[in-house]
Amino acid sequence: MLHIVDDEEIIRDSLAWLARSRNIAATAYDSGPTLLAALAASPGIDAEGECLLLDVRMPGTSGVALFNDLKTKGLLHRRPVIFLTGHGDVPMAVDMLKNGAFDFFEKPFNDNQLMDRVLEALASSRAGGAEDAVQSRLAALSVREREVLDLILAGKMNKVIADELGISMRTVEVHRAHIFDKMNVKTAVELARLLK
Incomplete structure (x- = not known):
């Protein structure tokens, strides 16, 4: 499941359509608090893996603030984050990657490259689930x-x-x-x- 968080409806819709064109289930949210509420309502990880696509600059809770909040609440385990920004901020990108983000894309981005990275993030999420299962058996x-x-x-x-x-x-x-x-x-x- 791809979780898309962007304050612009047209971008949310186009990203969701793009994901579905690659057979990726996607849900779009207009803000960070909306995503947090959805994740709280269903705390389990989708068996197909999960990935978060966060817009960096949004009114209210920014993508970076949302990322830090999710990390503090322990909700990023097996949920790789890919940031999107319309404002090329290289130092911020480097900082987010060092802080655990999966990747960072500047708008406008190449649709296929973005979806390829989403697929890699979903595979990473699934692999983490298999690893968790093995650790559970060992325990x-x-x-x-x-x-x-x-x-x-x-x-x-x-x-x-x-x-x-x-x-x-x-x-x-x-x-x-x-x-x-x-x-x-x-x-x-x-x-x-x-x-x-």
């Missing part, structure tokens, strides 16, 4: 399962793991089965690929 492992996991990833056989941890080989097999089940993998190779 479900017990301390002993983490120890066994580390030794499996080191390529050690069950007997060697049992000797190193001072437990029976049968206990290692039970831990290994629990690890594979919790991590949703069938082999040590899949496990290594998941955690690379």
